[in-house]
Amino acid sequence: MTAKSYMFHSVAQAIADHKAATMFGLMGDANLFMVDHYVRHCAGDFVPVAYEGSAVLMAMAYAHVTGTVGVATVTHGPALTNCITALTEGVRGHIPIVLLAGDTPQIDPHNLQNIDQRALVNVTGAGFEQIRAPHTASYDIAHAFYRARVERRPIVLNMPADMMWQEIAHKTVVFAPYDAPAYVPEGDAVDQAIGMIASAKRPIILAGGGAIDARDSLIALSERLEAPLATTLKAKGLFNGHPHNMDIFGTLSTPAAYDLIAKSDCIVSFGASLHRFTTDKGALMKDKRIIQINNTPQEVAKNFHPDAALIADARLTADNILFWLNEAEIPSSGFTRELDLNALTAHPPARGKDKSLGYVDFVSALEKLESALPKDRILTTDGGRFMTEVWCRISAPDPRSFIVTANFGSIGLGLQEAIGAGIAAPDRPVVVFTGDGGFMMGGMNEFNTAVRLKQNLIVILCNDSAYGAEHIQFIDRDMDPGLAMFEWPDFAQIATALGGTGIAVTNDAQLAQCIDAIQSRDAQNCGPLLIELRIDPNDVPRMRI
Numbered sequence: 001m002t003a004k005s006y007m008f009h010s011v012a013q014a015i016a017d018h019k020a021a022t023m024f025g026l027m028g029d030a031n032l033f034m035v036d037h038y039v040r041h042c043a044g045d046f047v048p049v050a051y052e053g054s055a056v057l058m059a060m061a062y063a064h065v066t067g068t069v070g071v072a073t074v075t076h077g078p079a080l081t082n083c084i085t086a087l088t089e090g091v092r093g094h095i096p097i098v099l100l101a102g103d104t105p106q107i108d109p110h111n112l113q114n115i116d117q118r119a120l121v122n123v124t125g126a127g128f129e130q131i132r133a134p135h136t137a138s139y140d141i142a143h144a145f146y147r148a149r150v151e152r153r154p155i156v157l158n159m160p161a162d163m164m165w166q167e168i169a170h171k172t173v174v175f176a177p178y179d180a181p182a183y184v185p186e187g188d189a190v191d192q193a194i195g196m197i198a199s200a201k202r203p204i205i206l207a208g209g210g211a212i213d214a215r216d217s218l219i220a221l222s223e224r225l226e227a228p229l230a231t232t233l234k235a236k237g238l239f240n241g242h243p244h245n246m247d248i249f250g251t252l253s254t255p256a257a258y259d260l261i262a263k264s265d266c267i268v269s270f271g272a273s274l275h276r277f278t279t280d281k282g283a284l285m286k287d288k289r290i291i292q293i294n295n296t297p298q299e300v301a302k303n304f305h306p307d308a309a310l311i312a313d314a315r316l317t318a319d320n321i322l323f324w325l326n327e328a329e330i331p332s333s334g335f336t337r338e339l340d341l342n343a344l345t346a347h348p349p350a351r352g353k354d355k356s357l358g359y360v361d362f363v364s365a366l367e368k369l370e371s372a373l374p375k376d377r378i379l380t381t382d383g384g385r386f387m388t389e390v391w392c393r394i395s396a397p398d399p400r401s402f403i404v405t406a407n408f409g410s411i412g413l414g415l416q417e418a419i420g421a422g423i424a425a426p427d428r429p430v431v432v433f434t435g436d437g438g439f440m441m442g443g444m445n446e447f448n449t450a451v452r453l454k455q456n457l458i459v460i461l462c463n464d465s466a467y468g469a470e471h472i473q474f475i476d477r478d479m480d481p482g483l484a485m486f487e488w489p490d491f492a493q494i495a496t497a498l499g500g501t502g503i504a505v506t507n508d509a510q511l512a513q514c515i516d517a518i519q520s521r522d523a524q525n526c527g528p529l530l531i532e533l534r535i536d537p538n539d540v541p542r543m544r545i
Helices: 007-017 032-041 052-066 084-092 117-124 134-151 188-199 209-225 255-263 314-327 362-372 387-393 414-424 436-452 468-476 491-497 508-520
Strands: 022-025 045-048 070-074 097-103 127-130 155-160 203-207 229-231 245-248 266-270 289-294 308-311 378-381 402-404 430-435 457-463 501-505 529-534
Touching (some): 007 032, 022 052, 045 414, 052 070, 052 084, 052 414, 084 117, 117 127, 117 155, 127 134, 188 308, 209 229, 209 266, 209 314, 245 255, 362 508, 387 430, 402 414, 414 430, 414 436, 457 491, 491 529, 501 508, 508 529
Parallel strands (some): 022 070, 127 155, 203 229, 266 289, 378 402, 378 430, 430 457, 457 529
């Protein structure tokens, strides 16, 4: 007797048809049978989370590290409302995922968990796809995957619960995305851009997150022009090891790099939106020609109007510019010959202040951790006033090994994305820097998830016993910061109680012991490590944004 096939079988198989081997989520009555079939009959891995929004964040990190479309699932109503912040973060970060969200039965409009899920998703900026009927499920899922990849944002697929047990025959549907590189433009705009570059005496090549696959071509252009190489925050690490590398461009630059940018006369920007942190609210763009190359029209002139703009692929355009410079025998600028390139990437050293009141110096601790943490790490940061010093002083091997969770300005997202990154790259250590408020908000409820998964995860918890952004605003106005101060529990003890290893650091001797623990740990057998840095709320460097 032939086994019956239902829509939940087809949904699970459609996910497998798209080579999605991992799904993050939390089960409820609208998705549990689909998840069960995905695991037991489609050979899929399901990562159960403690909170629905965590599933979206983990899928986003998985997509970032692997370069694929991430997959998550939740049930209906409050499960989806719990994903709003995470979805908005994904939209702002241009991360392609598909979120399979159950929906209450269409026949039951008075269901306690009923809500207009399309309207809810629209508020976040994510895309919405509806499974229209059981027999269209595989087509609708294929279209959701297609849209996620092409539109570079989360797509929520709505699955009415009352369709799940309707009989259908599965049909495999997969749409290949039209993801060939954008054309290299011709005409006056190209001639104008190349003319500006050819006449520049002090040009800088700037790469953003949309240019991370163009590294070799950008380096070739830099060497031909003798122009320094810089990145936006999201392309951090792209030019590691190259002698022209001046690291991050903008408010996160070293003092020497910031001065160099001010002296330049031409910025050739690839794959960057030139937002206010990159341009320092336009200050770094003054008195120079700006050429912006981006394959997404909406990103061009979104934040700053350039002198020349090309809607084009970064790699192909860099190759094209190089070709015409050679054809015209344009001489190199010689700009890099004037530079002390080592000084360009050196941030001011720690002040070495005495910490005798149970605190460690934050900057000094970061310098020591930079040397001690595993070199092949994936680096993730939560939001908080500590984060800009981490971005500047803790390195990442390459842009796909660096995850920023500040696209929406939220805190409490970092540890979840670190877990997703660890699933994507199980053979590599993941390091996440988080604050005390962020850990309480979103990290503690998933730390045990990392324990259950036996992850090679190092959590550096920067505990200043305060909500730092608010604390500093009270201080700046000579007001009592007491309402921004918190007496938290002992995070190191909590980490141990949750099944990991927790170490509290209140002085330099304990920091040295902590570094020994990092370097000697057997990550395969000991699971997540949490290091709680106790830092003075009145002595945390100001945010550089």
